[in-house]
Amino acid sequence: MPATPPPPGRRPHRVAVLVRDGVVPLELGLVHQVLGRARSATGDPLYRVLTCTPVPGPVRTDADFPIVVERGPDTVGTADTVLVPAAHAPGATDETGRLDARLAATLAQRRAGSRIASICTGAFVLAAAGLLDGRRATTHWRSAPLFRTLFPAVRLDPDVLYVDEGEVLTSAGEAAGIDLCLHLVRRDHGAAVANEIARDTVVAPHREGGQAQYIRQPVPAATAATTAAVREWALAHLDRPLPLAELARRGSMSVRTFTRRFRAEVGVAPGEWLLQRRLERARELLEGTDVPVDRVAAQAGFGTAASLRAHLATALHTSPSAYRAAFRGR
Structure with a gap:
């Protein structure tokens, strides 16, 4: 859900990065960097x-x-967003699933209405605090079995790079913290600002798929077909209908084989991948051009303005005109 951008002159959004003994330096640094x-x-x-x-x-x-x-802890009480990186230390919450008294007291200072997010096994802290019960969440795929055992009330999805549940967000292994931070920027200030940060830091503004693609799998035969060329072609033709049968045909595969291989390579199904790419294209057009909404819908492949409105409402809880008003030219 996109936040309402602050009016000119308003103070910057305050982010508290809550670290503990055993903190992973990469995860701490990437928050400051992004x-x-x-x-x-x-x-x-x-x-x-x-x-x-x-x-x-x-x-x-x-x-x-x-x-x-x-x-110290009072910083959490003044933050608009609290970010919790992983900590690799004996007896840490990331191993035991329990909060020590000082960590619990620190989290208790979080003010109402603020966001809280985790990187990697920092999700154990959010879960131990009861913030993930009944919610969808993710963590590093290696820690998924332990997480499920310790927190059965959480709907764990170990295949994705991050999960946005509104005021509570979680992300997968270390580098997925970059994906999470770019998502926060995109949600708060639009795709153009996030894309500029991605260019400056030489990373992809939005990585395809999820962490399922990083789990050890049997190495495919050297002659096995991939879906990479089809994905590249689809990105160049988002303005037209792209039925699954046509994509499979372009990859010289059956629909069943193409779908299986696509999910293995990218981490999501072809339809979900296409929807995300179409939404990204629509957001870029709404932010960076004055193209009418019906033409934005056509160029992004939604066909009609009504279809674009429905998908934006589902994904971002906003309308094309409201999104443009919030993020145009930021």
């Missing part, structure tokens, strides 16, 4: 990223160096 680069059209920072910990001072990492964190 969100810290977000700028408005006038060059003003859109986020203020602050690192905090239950007890200020030296914090061990899972590398051969510590970090010093000066901010």
Whole structure:
């Protein structure tokens, strides 16, 4: 659900990165790198990223160096978004599924209406705090069996890169934190701002598929066909109907084989992948052009303005005109 962008002159969105002993430096750094680069059209920072910990001072990492964190639990109480990275340490919540008293007290300071998100096994912290009960969530695929055992009330999906449940978000292994942060920027400030950050950091603005593609699988024969060329062709022809049978035919496969191979390579079904690409195209057109909504719908492959409105309402809880008004030229 896109947030309403702050009016000019409003303070940057405050993000508290809550770290613990054993924190993964990559996950801490990527939050500062991605969100810290977000700028408005006038060059003003859109986020203020602050690192905090239950007890200020030296914090061990899972590398051969510590970090010093000066901010304590009160930072969580002033944050608009709280981000919890993973921590690889004996007895950490990421292993036990239990919150120690200091971590629980820190999370209790989170103010009503703020977002909270996790990277990798940071999802164990959110689940232990009861924030994921009855919700869909993800974590690193290696930790999925333990997570299911510890938190049966959570609807775990270990195949995706991140899950957005509104005020609570979770993401998969370390690099998926980049996907999550770009998603937050896209949700708060539109695709153009997120795409600019992706260009600056030399990453894909939106990775295809989910983490299922990174789980160890039997190596296919060298002669096995792939769906890569079909995906490239489809992206160049999003404005036209793209039935599954035609995609399979272009890949010289049966529909059943193409669907199975597509899911294995990308992590989602062809129809879901196409819908996401069409939504991205529509968002880019709404943000970056004055093209009428009916033409946006046609160029993105939705056919009619009514169809575009329905899909935007389902995916983003907004309308084309409202989305354009919020993000045009930001």
